[in-house]
Each structure stands twice: as structure tokens, then as C-alpha cells.
Amino acid sequence: MLYYSVVQGEGIAGPLDQVGVRTTALYSCKGVTMINEMSNLGGLYHLSSGTAQHLNVKQTLASMFRWIVPSTILVTPAEGMLGIRNDLIAEEVREVVGFLKSLDATTNVTVSRGGSFASYFQSQGLLKFNEAHPHGVTFARVRVDGIDNVFMAESRPLDTGVLYFGVNGEDHLDQLRSPSPAPSQGLKRAGLRTGKFRPSRHCLIS
Numbered sequence: 322m323l324y325y326s327v328v329q330g331e332g333i334a335g336p337l338d339q340v341g342v343r344t345t346a347l348y349s350c351k352g353v354t355m356i357n358e359m360s361n362l363g364g365l366y367h368l369s370s371g372t373a374q375h376l377n378v379k380q381t382l383a384s385m386f387r388w389i390v391p392s393t394i395l396v397t398p399a400e401g402m403l404g405i406r407n408d409l410i411a412e413e414v415r416e417v418v419g420f421l422k423s424l425d426a427t428t429n430v431t432v433s434r435g436g437s438f439a440s441y442f443q444s445q446g447l448l449k450f451n452e453a454h455p456h457g458v459t460f461a462r463v464r465v466d467g468i469d470n471v472f473m474a475e476s477r478p479l480d481t482g483v484l485y486f487g488v489n490g491e492d493h494l495d496q497l498r499s500p501s502p503a504p505s506q507g508l509k510r511a512g513l514r515t516g517k518f519r520p521s522r523h524c525l526i527s
Contacts, residue, residue: 323464323480324442324454327367330378330490331469332385334364334476335483341442341454347399349410351417352439353382354450355391362389363441363448369490373416377496380474381487382417386424388476388484393429394421397451400435465489472496 324341325333329350333342337358342365344352349370356363364385372378398414414432421430436451444455468477469489476484488496 322442323483325465325479325483327365327465328489328491329367329369330372330381330472330487330493331465332364332366332381332486333465333479333483334362334385334389334486335480337361337363337443337448340483341440343440343442343454344438347397347436347438349399351399351414352395352397352436352451353417353421354395354397354439354441355385355389356393356395356441356448357389357391358448359392360390363391364389364484364486365439365441366486367439367490368417370410370413373413373420377472377474377487379420382420383424384474384476385486386421391428393431395431395433395439395441395450396421397433397439398435400437469493 322339322341324343326343326345327333328345333340337356338361340363344350344365344367351368353366353368354363366382366385368378396414396418398410418430418432421428433451439451440454441448441450442454443449464479465485468479468485470493472488472493474486476486479485
């Protein structure tokens with residue numbers, strides 16, 4: 322099984338029996354895990370703090386949603402917010418849950434207890450969420466580096482059956498700030514609202 326690491330602004334998706342994903346350390350960020358066990362597809366997006374209402378983030382989450390068509394979504398907020406006001410964190414969680422429900426009101430969206438990371442992987446036929454991988458944390462980061470430097474909400478092939486969404490927000494905050502004109506117009510027609518981006522350096526690789 323391939324086991325990927327995603328930094329803020331990135332999402333990875335693929336077959337549940339072949340791919341696992343984990344965020345880097347969560348300090349004020351959130352993990353958004355999408356699962357469709359019927360189609361054997363799953364994915365995880367590392368949501369940067371202060372970006373839940375930003376257009377590029379919504380584009381990326383919507384693209385992952387369309388590809389996975391999840392029956393279950395798990396939103397994992399950070400624990401121990403390092404001085405970040407808990408009411409602001411709770412408001413961001415409500416924003417992202419509201420947006421995910423707007424994509425399909427029948428989807429089960431759950432908020433987990435806070436964690437230091439978000440993850441999913443399959444072990445002995447069972448899905449595990451927000452647990453340490455039994456074989457350690459040797460991430461397939463090298464495969465991600467090289468395609469992560471340009472924002473694209475739609476999927477890009479990463480490995481066989483594995484897709485990459487978004488952009489490396491650790492290195493390219495400017496691309497999270499500046500949505501492309503064409504996708505922006507499309508989302509505005511769909512009634513999605515933009516928001517001001519407040520860059521955060523709280524989600525750094527530990």
C-alpha cells in the first residue's frame with residue numbers, strides 16, 4: 322500500500338485498498354477525509370487555517386467530492402490550538418461542514434475529536450481513521466514533489482490510480498490567495514462566495 326503525506330492545500334485520493342493518506346502535523350488546520358466504500362475510493366485534503374471560505378479551497382474540495390462521491394466525510398480539527406481562539410476554530414469547522422453538506426445534503430459529514438494529524442488507511446480489510454500507521458510513517462512524499470507547485474483544483478495523476486488535487490500551500494501561499502479567472506467565474510455562477518485569505522503558518526511539517 323502507498324502511504325502519502327499531504328501539507329496544507331493538498332489533497333490525494335485513490336483506491337482504499339491501495340492508498341492511505343496522512344496530513345502533516347495539525348496545529349490550527351483541519352483534515353477532510355472523504356470515503357466511498359461501495360466504490361472503494363477515498364481521499365484526504367489538508368485544509369489550511371483561515372481558508373474554508375476561499376475560492377481555491379472550495380474548488381479543490383468540490384473536485385475531490387465529484388471524483389470520490391463520498392458517502393461519509395470526516396472533518397478532523399487540530400487539538401491544542403497553540404493559543405488560537407477555540408471559537409474561531411469552531412466557526413471554521415462549521416463553515417467547511419456547511420460547504421460539504423451543500424455539495425450533497427445526503428452525505429454523512431461528521432466532526433471527529435481534535436487530533437495532531439488526520440489520516441486514513443486500510444489494514445487487514447478494515448478502514449482506520451486518525452491512527453498511526455502500523456508500519457511507521459515512511460511517506461511517499463517524493464512522488465508528490467514536482468507536481469505540487471502550481472494550483473489546480475481538478476485532479477492530476479500521481480501514481481497508477483492515485484490523483485493529486487490543489488497545491489503545496491507551505492511553499493505557494495500566493496497560489497492559494499489567487500484563484501484562476503475561469504474556474505472563479507464557474508463557481509460564482511454556481512452561487513459559491515469568495516472570502517479573504519488569511520495565510521497561516523501554523524500547519525508546518527513536524
